[in-house]
Amino acid sequence: MQDFKASILYIEDDEGLARLLERRLRRQGYSLEWVTNGQAGLERIEEQAYDVAAIDYELPGMNGLTILERMQVMPNAPPAVMISGAGDMQTAISAMKMGAADYVVKTVDGNYLDLLPGIIDRILDNRRLQQQAQAIQRELEEERNLAAAVFHTSADPMLIIDAQTHISRCNGAFEALFGYTPDEMVGRPLDAIASEHHDAAFFEALWQAVARKGYWRGPLWTRHKDGSLLAEQMTVSAITGASGQVGHYVAVYSDMTEQMRREERVRHQAYHDVLTGLANRHLLMDRLKQAIEAAKRDDQGFALMFIDLDGFKPVNDNYGHRTGDEVLKALTRRLTERCRCSDTVARYGGDEFVVLLRNTVDRDIAAALAREFIDRLGQPVSVVGTEHQVGASLGIAFFPESAQNATDLLKAADEAMYRAKDAGKACFRFATPGP
Secondary structure, eight states: OOOOSEEEEEEOSOHHHHHHHHHHHHHTTEEEEEESSHHHHHHHHHHSOOSEEEEESSOSSSOHHHHHHHHTTOTTOOOEEEEESSOOHHHHHHHHHTTOSEEEEOOTTOTHHHHHHHHHHHHHHHHHHHHHHHHHHHHHHHOHHHHHHHHHHOSSOEEEEETTSBEEEEOHHHHHHHOOOHHHHTTOBGGGGBOTTSOHHHHHHHHHHHHHHSEEEEEEEEEOTTSOEEEEEEEEEEEEOTTSOEEEEEEEEEEOHHHHHHHHHHHHHHHBOTTTOOBOHHHHHHHHHHHHHHHHHHTOOEEEEEEEEESOHHHHHHHOHHHHHHHHHHHHHHHHHHSOTTSEEEEOSSSEEEEEETTOOOHHHHHHHHHHHHHHHHSOEEETTEEEOOEEEEEEEEETTTOSSHHHHHHHHHHHHHHHHHTTSSSEEEOOOOO
């Protein structure tokens, strides 16, 4: 009988995806149990212990967020990974707030299935570290002598603080994480390595909470000795002696820097095109609405260009999507190299791009830039020794002349682009004035 290093519960209504993930995880030494809906998954969690739950967002009956919400009150609920095809930032943040350990965007090509085993490994590693930290805390309360040995050998950064709230000892893990030696830390206050994110009032409230409840737990922005910013989860606990008086405090740190970076990656994925790194439709609409508000406030218009590639489909059809992707990335660079930092370049569709030009109201300037874009995009692109040539048709709309809102402005630029195509392609047309 095969021994598995961990058991995974997968809540997914697509049998094909479930079977694919099961094969990948079994190769990694994990067992996987699959259920098709949230209610069945919650029942299995109540009946059996799992190491990790992988939860699809779109499920019959209840969605993934509802499952996470119900798991919060279940004493034996495992850490969870949310899997969503939506890829929007709000869903990701909601999942994290409800206790998800990670968030994965379900891609059409199925690459996310290759990422999941590694994510599960990290979750299990983090869970083991958290359990170790909790064990250390219990040991500190139970046996002072044993705590001294644990303190020096612990993988978690730790400080011992005296009753006057000055640091008396730090362990090797603390030195490894923050770069400070014990001699540099002893005698200093707890806020010695805090960043400018926290003022004196913050630490005053921290010590008040410790005095009232016996502990404080929360996020803390710190500075490494080299000046770099680190995100930590810190727990400060009061250690009382036989008399009941506080003799020392212990501070335990858990590095959250990678988690913060992961959350930033989730936000980036929600608002950017995966292939080109350009803004996607969601971010474009947000930037467009901001530009309209700024234009109304400052009485300064702007231009919007809608670009459609001519002859791109034969590249995909004849040479494959990988070649097509390389062509798109090369053309993306040609667009962004010509734009200013204040402009927004977005991938609107497969071979469609939109350029938002802040504070551009002169038709001659817009026309000159349109000609340059058409020329740049019309130059050959070499991929693995083969040159590929496409063209571009372009429509230009202006706010507020062409339209009064984001949707209508995009429509006006799109219609102008189609008039350019009808005129023979590789040219541009201005949008007609709006009502």
